[in-house]
Amino acid sequence: MFKKKNSELENLIEVTKKKEKIKKEKVDIKWIIIILIVSFFISLGLSFISEMTIPKLPLAVGIIITLLFILLGILFDIIGVSVTTADEAVFHSMSSRKVKGASVAVKFKKNADKVSSFCCDVVGDVCGIVSGAAGTTIALILINTCHFNAILTTLVVSACIASLTIGGKAIGKSFAINKSSIILYEFAKFVSTFYRK
Numbered sequence: 001m002f003k004k005k006n007s008e009l010e011n012l013i014e015v016t017k018k019k020e021k022i023k024k025e026k027v028d029i030k031w032i033i034i035i036l037i038v039s040f041f042i043s044l045g046l047s048f049i050s051e052m053t054i055p056k057l058p059l060a061v062g063i064i065i066t067l068l069f070i071l072l073g074i075l076f077d078i079i080g081v082s083v084t085t086a087d088e089a090v091f092h093s094m095s096s097r098k099v100k101g102a103s104v105a106v107k108f109k110k111n112a113d114k115v116s117s118f119c120c121d122v123v124g125d126v127c128g129i130v131s132g133a134a135g136t137t138i139a140l141i142l143i144n145t146c147h148f149n150a151i152l153t154t155l156v157v158s159a160c161i162a163s164l165t166i167g168g169k170a171i172g173k174s175f176a177i178n179k180s181s182i183i184l185y186e187f188a189k190f191v192s193t194f195y196r197k
Contacts, residue, residue: 031114039122046130054137062141066134070161073127074168080119081176082183083112090181091188101189108188128165135161 046069054062088109094102108115139157143150176183 028114035117035122038118039126042122043126043129046126047133050130050134050137054134055141059138059141059145062134062138066131066138066161067164069127069131069134070164070168073124073131073165074172076119076123076127077169078172078176078183079187080116080121080124081173082180082187083108083115083119085177086180086184091185094185101185101192104192104195105184105188108184124169131161131165132158 050065050069054065057065086105086109088106091102091105091109095106135157136154139154142148142153142157
């Protein structure tokens with residue numbers, strides 16, 4: 001029995017190595033460079049908005065902006081998961097009937113790794129980083145205006161942002177898996193209004 005389990009593990013290792021070899025050959029350097037550049041500019045833009053607005057606004061408005069960054073990250077995480085788990089066959093059928101957004105959904109499914117990477121890793125992670133930075137600004141405002149304990153305030157604000165982000169993404173992933181095709185269709189339909197063939 002041990003030999004059988006060992007041979008199954010060896011077969012699994014061989015299959016994995018073959019897949020890794022194929023993926024290594026298909027590494028898209030152009031896509032990686034695009035992602036790096038897009039990540040830089042999205043991060044720069046969102047950080048600029050955060051740094052220029054939050055310190056000058058009332059505390060409540062700063063908190064709302066931070067929550068919007070968190071929600072944006074969760075939303076794009078939901079879209080990224082939906083793209084990878086949705087059923088492509090449904091969209092081929094809809095595309096053949098010329099349903100609005102279906103052809104875009106098919107393109108998203110065919111490039112699911114790139115779309116998911118952009119949504120989850122670029123927008124989702126950048127929003128997480130920016131909301132963390134915004135949280136630091138909020139903590140400083142609380143420390144300066146309300147004279148709260150600096151360490152405790154920073155820890156509580158950071159913990160609140162982390163728990164909202166992680167909890168939101170956990171709920172979002174479950175929702176995305178269960179409603180993946182609907183979410184992808186709605187997102188593709190929205191994108192198709194800006195898409196030109």
